[in-house]
Amino acid sequence: MCGIVGIFDLQGGRQIDRNLLHRMNESQFHRGPVEGDLHLEPGLAFGHRRLSIIALEAGLQPLFNEDHTLALVFNGEIYNFRELRAELQGLGHVFRTPSDSETIVHAYEQWGEDCVNHLRGMFAFAIWDRPNQTLFLARDRLGIKPMHYALLPDGMFAFGSELKSLLTLPNLAREIDPLAVEEYFAYGYVPEPRTIFTGAKKLLPGHTLTLRVGKPVPASKQYWDVPFTAHAAMSEREMEAQLVERLREAVSSHLISDVPLGAFLSGGVDSSAVVAMMAGVSEGPVNTCSIAFNDPAFDESDYARQVAERYGTTHQCETVDKDDYGLVDTLAALYDEPYADSSAIPTYRVCQLARKRVTVALSGDGGDENFAGYRRHRMAMGENRVRSLLPLALRKPVFGVLGAVYPKADWAPRMFRAKTTFEALARDLTEGYFHxxxxxxxxxxxQLFSASFKTRLQGYRAVEVMRGYAANAPTDDPLSLVQYLDMKTYLPGDILTKVDRASMAHALEVRVPLLDHQFVEWVSGLPSNSKLRNGEGKHVFKKALQPFLGDDILYRKKQGFSIPLAAWLRGPLADTMRRAVLNPVLLDTGIFNPDFLKQMVDEHQSGAKDHGMTLWSVLMFDAFLRTNGASGAAAQASAAPVLATA
Structure with missing residues (x-):
């Protein structure tokens, strides 16, 4: 696990400033505090910070092939590197180190750009192919590891694991992208491939990018997608047995490590399943960790303790204050762009706790995306069943009018919020799910945005992100479609970003066996009614796990890492929130309607309405501006094209 950076001269042959490369590399020191190195030659510069996990004495990068014609910088882990190594040795390749990194170099020698299809793992890497004057970038299939890049005005191309590495470049265009702002306030993060700045992008998951001296930067190329290809018919018992076998294999493949290894254990279904599988294949007790909250309404630690006791894990639990809101500026510095998932706070704390004992931790992330475990999946399918009774041409005018005239009732229980229901029924599945x-x-x-900012948006709406994915989805099954949309947006943009930054801030590697691509491919082919049945998500997953976990773990109400946002913004963060909405830096961006900002704060703090999520998004946007030195002038300087490109 590492941090990587690089600069590539698209014109070819120019010398690159070593001090500049050093600053880029050291901006990510936290990702690899063990050691670092730089490599420079005419037209190319690579930097690397290393957190040693495998081959502790032999993994220094940049790493070269035998004749030094290829150079690699790599962030991640290749879980099938031993099998690949044997295959490549059989094809005549000579290895100098026992590291997983070297398998990538020889795989590229053997298969060229198709090397990514031979790799099983989480990765972001760059290969300099000197004979062909080519730079090859790749990102893993699900987007577990990050890759940011920028084309600079002087014809240099730069990349780095985190956006902060690019922000060290003096000639990076730092204007705030209006479309990214629209997307951020809709989703709570800036979805790939956009970043908050017009001058930088994220490489999409499952994509590669090949650059050549003297050629323009091309579009990235997709090499993998979630297939959703149906399996041959099988009984439920066969399905459950195969699921356990494949889950056990995925977890086992993720246990390769030369440093202490453990697991997060929240007491939820997904993390408990991972721990149960680990216990079955590990020689000694599994190291597990969890955090408890001092408020029982937010605390799941008793469930984690039950699983730890059942499997005899070496369990570590620490209690944190539910009002742990002092990390706002810390999080803004970690994420480099606006990021509004408040569960980043407890995630930061559990990574901090885990690092006291282990260097690698397995998590249960991906279970909800694989097995339709989110409440919104159930709601989307319920709405879709009603929609299917009437054609869109009839639904849109009838329910659209009802939604427009019916009074809004945020205070009422959801079943009585008819305005929201009417509006939902007037939409198609993609727009309904987006909403x-x-x-x-x-x-x-x-209402939140100013008139001038809405003019600069040119009619662009954040739903276009999902519409783009839906148009190319490999499935027309409604449930599979919303799962696919999550895997393309929420999973890489929110969940995996959250865990990557929070863990690497503590020099901790987190692995996600439920997102092993072979496991994801197989699960995607299961019928939808095996995932969501009678209003219960994860149906087949829970049935398969019954021999391993009790019903009080499998069938309790889903809780997650929730924190009391609404109460914070009415209580201990009330003054902070008011200062933020009156902050000249925020107002000078020209993005916001100041009168509506103040109205939201007044309504929320009086208890008249719950604007908690939107106000938290504003608070984190303000923290981003302050922490990253973004100015109002930068925010107003650019109007981006309407549609994103990869």
Whole structure:
């Protein structure tokens, strides 16, 4: 696990400033505090910070092939490196180190750009192919590891694991992208491939990018997608047996390590399943860790303790204050761009705790995306069943009018919020799902943004991110479609970003066996009614795990890493929130309607309405501006094209 950076001269042959490369590399020191190195030659510069996990004495990068014609910088882990090594040795390749990194170099020698299809793991890497004057970038299939890049005005191309590495470059365009702002306030993060700045992008998951001297930067190329290819018919018992076998294999493949290894254990289904499988294949007790909250309403630690006791793990639990809101500026510095998932706070703390004992931790992330475990999946399918009774041409005018005239009732129980229901029924599945996951809905964003900013948006709406994916989805099954949308947006943009930055801030590697691509491919082919049945998500997953976990773990109400946002913004963060919405830096961006900002704060703090998610998004946007030195002038300087490109 590492941090990587690089600069490539698209014109070819120019010398690159070593001091500049050093600053880029050291900006990510936390990702690899063990050691670092730089490599420079005419037209190319690589930097690497290393957190040693495998081959502790032999993994220094940049790493070269035998004749030094290829150079690699790599962040991640290749879980099938031993099998690949044997295959490549059989084809005549000579290895100098026992590291997983070297398998990538020889795989590229053997298969060229197709090398990515031979790799099983989480990765972001760059290969300099000197004979062909080519730079090859790749990112893993699900987006577990990050890759940011920028084309600079002088014809240099730069990349880095985190956006902060690019922000050290003096000639990076730092104008705030209006479309990214629209997307951020809708989703709570900036989805790939965009970043908050017009001058930088993220490489999409499952994509590669090949650059050549003297050629323009091409579009990235997709090499993998979630297939959703149906399996041959099998009984439920066969399905459950195969699921356990494949889950056990995926977990086992993720246990390769030369440093202490453990697991997060929240007491939820997914992390408990991972720990149960680890216990079955590990020689000694599994190291597990969890955090407890001092408020029983937010505490799941008793469930984690039950699983730890059942499997005899070496368990570590620490209690944190539910009002642990002092990390706002810390998180803004970690994420480099606006990021509004408040569960980043407990995630930061559990990574901090885990690092006291282990260097590698397995997590249960990906279970909800694989097995339709989110409440919004159930709601989306319920709405879709009603939609299917009437054609869109009839639904849109009838329910659209009802939604427009019916009074809004945020205070009422959801079943009585008819306005929201009417509006949902007037939409198609993609737009309905987008509305269901939005932190700030279309109507609120329209009020939140200033008139001048809405003009600069040129009619662009964040739903276009999902529409783009839906148009190319490999499935027309409604449940599979919303799962696919999550895997393309929420999973890489929110969940995996959260865990990567929080863990690497503590020099901790987190692995996600439920997102092993072979496991994801197999699960995607299961019928939808095996995942969501009778309003219960994860149906087949829970049935398969019954021999391993009790019903009080499998069938309890889903809780997650929730924190009391609404209460914070009415209580201990009330003054902070008021200062943020009146902050000249925030107002000078020209993005916001100051009168509506103040109205939201007044309504929320009086208890008249719950604007918690939107206000938290504003608070984190303000923290981003302050922490990253973004100015109002930068925010107003650019109007980006309407549609994103890869």
């Amino acid at each position: 269901g996951v939005s932190n700030t809905n279309d109507r609120l964003r329209s």
